Every structure is written in C-alpha cells, then in structure tokens.
Amino acid sequence: MSAISLQGISKRYPDHVAVEKFDLEVQAGEFMVLVGPSGCGKSTTLRMIAGLEDISEGRLLIGGRDVTHAEPHERDIAMVFQSYALYPHMTVYMNMAFGLLRTSKLSRSEVDQRVREAAQRLQITELLERRPNELSGGQRQRVAIGRALVRKPKVFLFDEPLSNLDAKLRTHMRGELERLHAELGITIVYVTHDQVEAMTLGTRIAVMDRGHLRQVGPPMEVYRRPADRFVASFIGSPEMNFLAVPQGTSEGHTWLSDHFGDAALRPGATLGLRPEELVLSNASGSEAAPLSWLGVVQRVERLGAEAYAQIRVGNSDVLVRTEADAALVAEQSIVLTPELSRLRVFDAQSGTMLTPRV
Ligand SMILES: Nc1ncnc2c1ncn2[C@@H]1O[C@H](COP(=O)(O)OP(=O)(O)OP(=O)(O)O)[C@@H](O)[C@H]1O
Ligand SMILES: [Mg+2]
Structure with missing residues (x-):
C-alpha cells in the first residue's frame, strides 16, 4: 500500500x-x-x-x-x-x-x-x-x-x-x-x-x-x-547540450537510423549530450567515429578540479567538461565526439526521447 x-x-x-x-x-x-x-x-x-x-x-x-x-x-x-x-x-x-x-x-x-x-x-x-x-x-x-x-x-x-x-x-x-x-x-x-x-x-x-x-x-x-527535452534540460547542471545531426556523414546517418529509427533523421530532431559525454580531440587527428562535430573553442572555464570548454558549433554553443589543465585556447578548431552509448535523440515534433533499439 x-x-x-x-x-x-x-x-x-x-x-x-x-x-x-x-x-x-x-x-x-x-x-x-x-x-x-x-x-x-x-x-x-x-x-x-x-x-x-x-x-x-x-x-x-x-x-x-x-x-x-x-x-x-x-x-x-x-x-x-x-x-x-x-x-x-x-x-x-x-x-x-x-x-x-x-x-x-x-x-x-x-x-x-x-x-x-x-x-x-x-x-x-x-x-x-x-x-x-x-x-x-x-x-x-x-x-x-x-x-x-x-x-x-x-x-x-x-x-x-x-x-x-x-x-x-x-x-x-x-x-x-x-x-x-x-x-x-x-x-x-x-x-x-x-x-x-x-x-x-x-x-x-x-x-x-x-x-x-x-x-x-x-x-x-x-x-x-x-x-523529453524539457526534463533533459531542466535536470542537470550545467545543462545538457542539444546538437543538430551532423551534415554529410552517411556513416553517421546510417548509425543513427540503425539505433534510433528514421525519426532520428527528421529535420529538427536533436541529439542530447551532457557536458561529460563529449570528448574533444584535435581537428588534425581524424578519429574514426560515425558521429562528430567540428567546433571552435570560445573560452575555457577552469574550475580547479575540472574545466568547461565553451565551443561554437554551427550557430550554437556547446559546453564540454574536460580536465582542468587541458591544453585548449580560444579560437582553436576542435572535434567533438560523443560517447555513443550515452547519446540521446529527441523527436523533432514532440520533443520526447526516442528509445534506442539496442
Ligand atoms: N489563488 C490562486 N489563484 C489563481 N492562480 C493561482 C493561485 N495560487 C497559485 N496560482 C497559480 O498556480 C500556479 C502554480 O503555483 P504554485 O505556487 O503551485 O507554483 P510553484 O511550482 O510552487 O512555484 P514556486 O517555485 O515559484 O514556488 C502559478 O501559475 C500560480 O500563479
Ligand atoms: Mg512554491
């Protein structure tokens, strides 16, 4: 009872x-x-x-x-x-x-x-x-x-x-x-x-x-x-990042539709990743990841135990948690790669989280 x-x-x-x-x-x-x-x-x-x-x-x-x-x-x-x-x-x-x-x-x-x-x-x-x-x-x-x-x-x-x-x-x-x-x-x-x-x-x-x-x-x-997106952005501090599906990566698109269905690729669908679920790597080193974004470092906030890098991706800012003494400087180009097991996809219309197939 x-x-x-x-x-x-x-x-x-x-x-x-x-x-x-x-x-x-x-x-x-x-x-x-x-x-x-x-x-x-x-x-x-x-x-x-x-x-x-x-x-x-x-x-x-x-x-x-x-x-x-x-x-x-x-x-x-x-x-x-x-x-x-x-x-x-x-x-x-x-x-x-x-x-x-x-x-x-x-x-x-x-x-x-x-x-x-x-x-x-x-x-x-x-x-x-x-x-x-x-x-x-x-x-x-x-x-x-x-x-x-x-x-x-x-x-x-x-x-x-x-x-x-x-x-x-x-x-x-x-x-x-x-x-x-x-x-x-x-x-x-x-x-x-x-x-x-x-x-x-x-x-x-x-x-x-x-x-x-x-x-x-x-x-x-x-x-x-x-x-859904409301809960995703309300719970967690700093807030979850919402990113558009990267353009022009057929491998990434195949991966998304395999794991989340075709709804993941509809215009307006967003991918949700928390600051600790993105990994930064140098733009020159081409990692073999199905999904990644290219961004430009805006500023780095070093909090002592950790740092948060604010990175411009397309028209939006993405926050990535990284080591306190990570060698990052403003204006640097950088690749953001998601931890795929943590990746969330939100439906374009309803904002509900799509359930992964695996
Ligand atoms: N007597 C009332 N007449 C009309 N609307 C009311 C009345 N009392 C509360 N509301 C409305 O009901 C809604 C919910 O109010 P409530 O006090 O439960 O919010 P809350 O979640 O506790 O917010 P907060 O975090 O600011 O305390 C608000 O939009 C408020 O304006
Ligand atoms: Mg109250």
Whole structure:
C-alpha cells in the first residue's frame, strides 16, 4: 500500500489551471521530491496533500484512507515551510510542544519526552529556552523540522525548506535531512525548484512542468534517460547540450537510423549530450567515429578540479567538461565526439526521447 496516492488530481482556479490530472504513488519510507520551474504547481500539489488547498478533481489517499475532503488535522501529516513560521514570542521548547499540548491527548511528560528526543536528534537541546529571534536561519529551520518531528506523522511535507539558507548551510542541511530520513524511515514529499537538491535527496524525483507531471523515477535514471527535452534540460547542471545531426556523414546517418529509427533523421530532431559525454580531440587527428562535430573553442572555464570548454558549433554553443589543465585556447578548431552509448535523440515534433533499439 502506498503512503500517499494522488489519483488524477487537478487544481483549477477560475482563470488558471495550476495542476492538471496529476497521478503519483508515494511509497512508505520514500523521499519523493517534486521539482520543476517556478509556477509549475509544486506548492499547490503539496498544499492539496496537506489539505490547505481544495482539490478540484481527483482522489487523494493517505495510508490507504480517502482524505480528498478531510480537514488538515485529520490527515496525519506535518508540513515544514520555507518561512519557518515559528511563534516569535515562544521559546524553542514551546514552539515544538505547543501543537501537541493543544491538539493531542498526550500527557505533559509524554510531550516533554518527545520534544527532548527531537531536540537531541536535531542537536538543538541547548537552544530550547531561546526565542526564534535569538537563532540563526539554520537553527530556526531545525526548530521548524523539530516541530514536525514531535508529531510523529505518517507523512512529512517540505516546501523549499532550505531556500533561505546560504549555500554552505544548505549543503549541510541536505546531509541532515538525509540522515533523518534514513534513521527514522519516514515518508517525505519535498518540494524544490533546485535540481541539485532533487538529485541529491530524492529516492525518486517527480519533474513537473506547467501543472503536468513529466517524469517520475530515481534521480540517476531521470538524469540518464529523461523522458523529453524539457526534463533533459531542466535536470542537470550545467545543462545538457542539444546538437543538430551532423551534415554529410552517411556513416553517421546510417548509425543513427540503425539505433534510433528514421525519426532520428527528421529535420529538427536533436541529439542530447551532457557536458561529460563529449570528448574533444584535435581537428588534425581524424578519429574514426560515425558521429562528430567540428567546433571552435570560445573560452575555457577552469574550475580547479575540472574545466568547461565553451565551443561554437554551427550557430550554437556547446559546453564540454574536460580536465582542468587541458591544453585548449580560444579560437582553436576542435572535434567533438560523443560517447555513443550515452547519446540521446529527441523527436523533432514532440520533443520526447526516442528509445534506442539496442
Ligand atoms: N489563488 C490562486 N489563484 C489563481 N492562480 C493561482 C493561485 N495560487 C497559485 N496560482 C497559480 O498556480 C500556479 C502554480 O503555483 P504554485 O505556487 O503551485 O507554483 P510553484 O511550482 O510552487 O512555484 P514556486 O517555485 O515559484 O514556488 C502559478 O501559475 C500560480 O500563479
Ligand atoms: Mg512554491
């Protein structure tokens, strides 16, 4: 049985469809990340799961129970927002205890035990008597998570919980969330527009675009085999390169139609290759590869451990990852050869990825 089952869920505003026929099964213990650009309907979906937003159409089950029209407090969920929404006049301890004291049947000592346990797990025990304005952003975020933990809900919902933190703290908190998830075996639905967060945290990720679910799968599967051009360019940083089929290489054309069918050769079909899936070689050394492009180096960005070469191919720029000290200079002519086993082809009309025949 799924922890959460979204069945054909839509959210329609009078003048706008925010989420359209959304289907998703979240398994118990899963860390599911909803990811997509701003305005694609992530928060709306999460808020419908939480019961903070009415569901226009479809059915929602939590733990096998139909909660489509249930009140938020009947859903056994806890939500952590980007703005931590702590009570400013209460101590950290009371921020964590308040909800339980008010709405649960737990005794004061049971609540006390839960608060102290959560505080210990989140390493904020020494902050319990402070007020929110005496805490750093990262500490406030921990308190907000602690307040969700003490309720021991079936499902945790997170809406961009790390986006107010600086880069270093964000990386650290990613680790903490991962640890919490592993230690407690909890079910999480986590919203972010940050594809790095999605890649690193998700057991599976669900990629959304303008109210639609485009693809759901384990991060590396989505990275390697994106369903369409939208997913291909949204997931991965730096972005995937899209290249036209090279002209005038009959060997290459034969190879493409053998592996991907004739659709691969239709005008407008594009080949997708990530920066690490292209190999650079000198224009003079003629390698025997069925597919290759000739380009001109524009600039090289040396990041220390690696470098990215920006290369002009036809009318577009292609980014290629290479060794940090690769001997490349601007204006140099260069040959780009794809790793054929990684090559993706996107249909000219629909943008969907063509399935290779081998
Ligand atoms: N009350 C409303 N009335 C009409 N449209 C709304 C309403 N609330 C949200 N929307 C629209 O629904 C769409 C989805 O909004 P939502 O907040 O779910 O996006 P999001 O994916 O969370 O974006 P972000 O990454 O910016 O937080 C947006 O186009 C938004 O303008
Ligand atoms: Mg949002």
